[in-house]
Amino acid sequence: MKLKPFITLLAMTSAVSAAWADDTSPITISGFGTAALTRSNTSDAEFARPNQLAGVTSSAKTGVDSNFGIQATAKMNDWLSFTGQGLVRKNVTDNFGAELTWAFAKAKVNDNLNLRVGRIGLPVYMISDYRNVGYANTMLRPPIEMYSQVTLESVDGVDAVYQTNLGETAITAQLAYGVTDAEQRGNFTAKFKNVSGINIVAENGPFTFRFGRVDTKVTVDNSSNLNTLVSGLTKFGFKSAADAIAVSDTKASFTSLGLGVDWKSFVVQAEYGKRKSASLSIANTTSWYTMFGYRMGSFLPYVVHASATQDSARTVAGLPASGPLLPYTLGANGLASASPIQTSNSVGVRWDFYKSAALKLQLDRMSPDNGPGVFVNAKPGFKGPVTVFAAAVDFVF
Template structure:
């Protein structure tokens, strides 16, 4: 649900305060934010977070890595509570806008099981629930090679969270089911139905292991470019090619595993994921990253290597090979090859200068292959590696 800037936060706060004004002790308000500056060393393409409409080049800007969020939880009794989270950031417009990220009722069934109904976080990745809370993460931002594979962050529906312990191992299992949609920077909306997810986390002392799986059916019916290509190919008898790029109730999935280790001064985090779909317009991909850090008092320097590659063909079979219909071939192949192929190496340092604030500096050397990679608005001559520089202050309250 998209709202005008700050309206989500105001509406949520007013509604909660009005409903629970007679017992303010049951209301908890917390917040988080990141104030950042980001720039690159090229003007031939823009670096952006997933699904941002515009990014940054050689002039430092605040919009790419900055955000602000407020979360309100109202406790009705020992077993029922209501939570809303508003988030301000740049997404599919080039202006800061507010969105209602979470809005759910939570029922505690017993000491192990909780049910949530409404808009809940979708556990796609290892840091899904706090991916927008910079202070909770070692890195300045999650590696874009991994986190562009699935840009969904929430689902409208229901989930169940079960927690238990086996010996010294804590186990958390989460099942979600619902629907959602996602606006694209290309002015279309992807609609996700029958969306189910499984998230299992095992924690034993300093070690965390995670397995995740998301399955859904996706439809894109308002993309002028896709409709033109599919309709044109079918009009001229290239039905198999049209079917291979159509996105109509198409099955798609994302499977991932993750590892985290925080032992004495050593900090390690790694993820691996595979995206699959039944259409070449949503290419199959593999992505991964590994981060190593070493804590020295209030300072935590770290290094990261990340990679993303495409597993499905980057051309569409059965399209026209000559004549005026070649435009359909070029268009279909552009869809099939749109997934980023890229590696990156990053150096960074986190300084916890306050109990609720941290300064981060990060340098990324990103190397796209066979296209612009994760960069957007690229000029025709764009090629080679790009340096990305960022400084940020993360805070919570």
């Protein structure tokens, strides 16, 4: 749900004023944000986060890694509360816009079980609930190789969160179900139904282990490019090729594992994920990353290695290699090979210079393979590697 930025911010301001006017108010307000400058060393392509329409080249800009969010929770009684979260950032347009990212009612069934109804976070990744809260993360941004595989962040539906202890291990299990629409680059919308998610987290001392799985059926019916290719291939007798790239009630899934370690001065975070679908337009992929950090007082330097590869075919079988139908072949193969393939190595440092603010510097060396990787608006002949540098101040209040 897209909202006009000034309407959203006006509502947030009114809520803050009301809450502060009465210290006993059941309304609590919190917020977060990132003020960042990002640039690369090339003008031949733009570095952008997932779903951003445009990014940054050799001229530093604020839009890629900056955002601002406010969250309000109204506690009605001991068992019922309402939560809303608004976020301002650049997404599928090249301008800052406001989104209602969370809007749910939560019922506390007992000390172990909570039920939520409304717009809720979808447990896709290890840091799904706070991926946009830079202060909560060691890295300046989640590795794009991993976090570009599924760009959904929330669904409209229900979930149940159950927490218990098994000896010294704390277990949190989340089940979610809902629907959502997601605007995509290329001026089309992906419609997701029967979205189901499971998220299991086990915490024992300094160790955190996670398993996650998301299943859905996705439809894209307003992409002029995809519609033209599917109808043209069908018309000229290539029905199997048309079916291979069509996205209509297409089954898709994402399965992931995560590990976190915060032991003495050592900080480790790693994730591994597999995306699968029944359409070549949504490629099967494998992605992973590992981060190692070492805390030295208020400084935390870290290194990251990340990778994304494609497991499904990057060409559509049975199409002509020449002749008048060659444009259809090129178009279909372009869809099948659109998934980013690349590796990256990053170094960075986090400095907690204030109790609720941190300065981060991060340098990424990204190496696209067999295409532009995660870069957008690439010029002909573009290839890596590319160096991306960012400086950011993350804060919470």
